[in-house]
Amino acid sequence: MNSLFRNALEPYWLWPLMALLPLAVLALYFLKLKREPVEVPSTYLWRKSIEDLHVNSLWQKLRQSLLLFLQLLLLALAIFALLRPGWEGDRLEGQRIIFAIDNSASMGAKDVEAENRLAEAKQHVIQLVEQMESDMLAMVISFNDEARVVQNFTSNRRKLREAVEKIELTSHTTDLLGALQLADGLANPGQVVEVESNVAIDVGTGEKTTLYIFSDGRFDDVKDFSLGNLEPQFFIPLGESDSGNLAITAFSTRRNENRPDERQAFAQVSNYSAEPQTAVVELSHNGKFLDAQEVEIPAGDARGVTFSLIGVTSGKLEAKLASSALTAVGDALEVDNHAYSAVNDSATGRVLLVTPGNRLLTTALATERIRRYGEIEIADPSVLTTKEHQDLADSGAYDLIIYDQCTPEKRMPRSNTMFIGTLPLDWRTVAKPTVANDTDASDAESDEQSTEGEESADTEAADDNKDDSDEATVEIDRVNNPQIIDQAREHPLMAYVELGDIFIRASNIVPPAIGGQVLVESTDGPIISIAPREGFEDAVLGFEVSIYQDGGEYPNTNWYRRYSFPTFLLNALTYFVGQSQEGLDRTNLPGRSLALRTKSLAKELTVTGPDGLKQTVKRNADGTYLFHDTDQPGYYEILDKDQVENRFTVNLFDGQESDVRIATAPDDNPDDIVESAAGLKIGHVEVAAQGARPARKDLWRPLLLLAVGVLLFEWYIYNRRVYL
């Protein structure tokens, strides 16, 4: 494996042939002597000269046949080159090889000999590809947060080289699992169709596939993954363990807690180096310098700085680290030295509460905190039938419509909705059909459509007549005294909402529509659910807070007495209104597709990227605009007919990527100065980091160059009659 020579002369009968070559040259040299005859007046003097030279003959002979020696040397070099001598490296192993090359953001670190880590990795791979035997198959995968097959299994070295060259640095995060899964899927294919010949090659299933992983190791160990036939012997860490990097790991704007009309920008700077660093964060707005702050960051820690944004209403905010600090730390990664944030016109959200009259709800929605998110309009269910309201709802003018004990007339509005005590229109068709008027006759309380709840939702109402306007499929379970047994705490709507001792008198069972999620589960089934709809979301509370009946208002639950009730409402406002309003201010990760939120209804929108490139985004059938090209970190503008409609930013806020230091293995020997890079754990398999580069240093190229040099030298000597 580490042999000094790799014989390129495969059939052994070639060897004697090679040995014959020098002899042939020698023979030619002695036989050739096809000297040009030149007539001279007399050979008298020449003879004498030659004789003189022959006196010290051996050395003279050597000098005379310098050309011969040069020719022999040339030949020797060529033959030596054929032996492919090399050192320090393993030859490529296995018949089938997968090269997985990390092209995530951290691979842009410049702490290697090559231009960056990725370039170094590419060099390694190309060196390895050069060593491929003709019967080897190799494949190239590039991976960041998603893995991509750059080149399928082939033995064509040129194709592999080109594929490797094509891999470009991205600003994405790293996910090795994706690459492993992809490699695993491709490691044992029944057949591989070779593209150029279109011939399916059965590569067999039992064959081991060697996986070379080229990465800097900035990702977590992969758990729950079985390697199967993959043999990832080679994890090749690139980079240094002592590289320093300063990074902006968070940057956002928000309203000042104390003064809601004022905005603040908040930036977090992380120091990924062994020394405490002082960084200067410079803030600029639309390219104009706004402010700068110095922050001292202990080693390996992060510190935040806050800027006040007085007078900044909209546009592009950029935070960057001043170059002085960057040079001091020897900043290895550039992409995280800048962070962008978009400030959108701070229009307040519009929330419509359609209720027959619900004091508990209106009171809870009247808090200062909630007002900050937007104007709460309160309307009677009768407006639902008006043309004016329907137009508004269709145009998406509202950020959130809360239907309390009512439902929209014809179709769902173009906005987020929250239904209290009723079901959205399209949920009805998917709702689990139940046996109407089932045994306990507890519910059968069909929703109180446009009518203002004249059909009581009261406990034992049990009127089973369905709503005339509705389809026959609609059956809603209604249960009495459901006991809450579980809640989805991780959902933003349920953050800090504690539903421990809530008593509910009666509730609908609301199984979520397709793609939805149950937020609160009761003994009888889900009572709060949420489901997406065409880029919006519908939250459904199965139980009314209070029932308005006969001009009187009767509580249906004691929830309103708990802190969790206004918290839930605030969450809802934050989630639905804040998301659409400030959601775009929030940052997006590079490479993630993005549903553009805009009030516009245009067929297509234009997105201007950080590099000034314009892209047209068409409206999808469901009314959303999906934008995919977020590879570049920076500031994007959404334009509708040259009018800036909205803004968003893409940032690499990823501590893993920014921490460019190579993880070092825990050292058993404290005296050992040389730290070795940490290995990689995939499932239960430890993949050791290969300190030595697996790419073998081949000598044949310099040898051939040398041979050419010798050839030139020989030619020169022959022509210029010089001896050294």
Add this chain to the structure above:
Amino acid sequence: MSQLERMELVSRKIFRGRMKGERRSKRKGQSVEFADFRNYVAGDDLRTLDWNLYARLDKLIVKLFLEEEDLHFYTLIDSSPSMGFGDPTKLQYAKQLAAALGFIGLIRSDRVVIESLGQTVRQRGPVLRGRRSVWRMLDTLNAMEPTETVSLAEGVKRFCLRNQGKGIVVLISDLMDKEGYEAALRYLVARRVDVYVMHILSQEEIDPDVKGDLKLVDCEDQDMAEITVSAPLLARYKKTLDAFTRGAQDFCSRRGMHYLLAHNQLPVKDLMSNYLRRRGLVR
């Protein structure tokens, strides 16, 4: 021809006057130079009796006079194939030189003999005298071709056998003889004549412009020398050439001969006006 015409003019201007010392011109008149006395023996010309001595001593004494001799100006041109090299060829150069010298001799009414090495013992060259012989001299020169393959020593030997007269001998040759030039020159020394050796080399011989692996073919004996041209070889060649010319010079000066090295790029005019004058061949 035009060159020679010009030479004439140039040389006339320069060489008005006497030629070199040992040469006794017969222009001194009819007078004979007294040499010695000896007793009369029967058969002697009575006209040579010194009557005054007879009167005084009553003995028959014969006066002996030095035989009157012309000044012989011999030019011996090596016309071996090796002289056919160079541009102008060494032979051409030698002819020009011979013509120039001969011309001077002719106008001084010396006996000018121009011969080549290859001539047999019986084959004498014409003896030229006086201005009007210029054309004959040039004809003789023109007839010479670099085709004679006689060794230097043999040629000189034949020359010496042909011409017994004393005088000036100018040997124009490249001295490239594998048997050596020494034997040839010794013949001349033995003649006790005033010898001038004009060593003519071509530019190609002084600074060879060759490269690569070559097979040098000797134009005279077809001898082959295989060489691989290299800087040391060239240096060595130059050294050898240097030693060769210096050896010849040494050899000549030790034996009272005059040696002059010329190469075919040096105009004959300059050679005549500068070098030969300095050497004292012409004045």
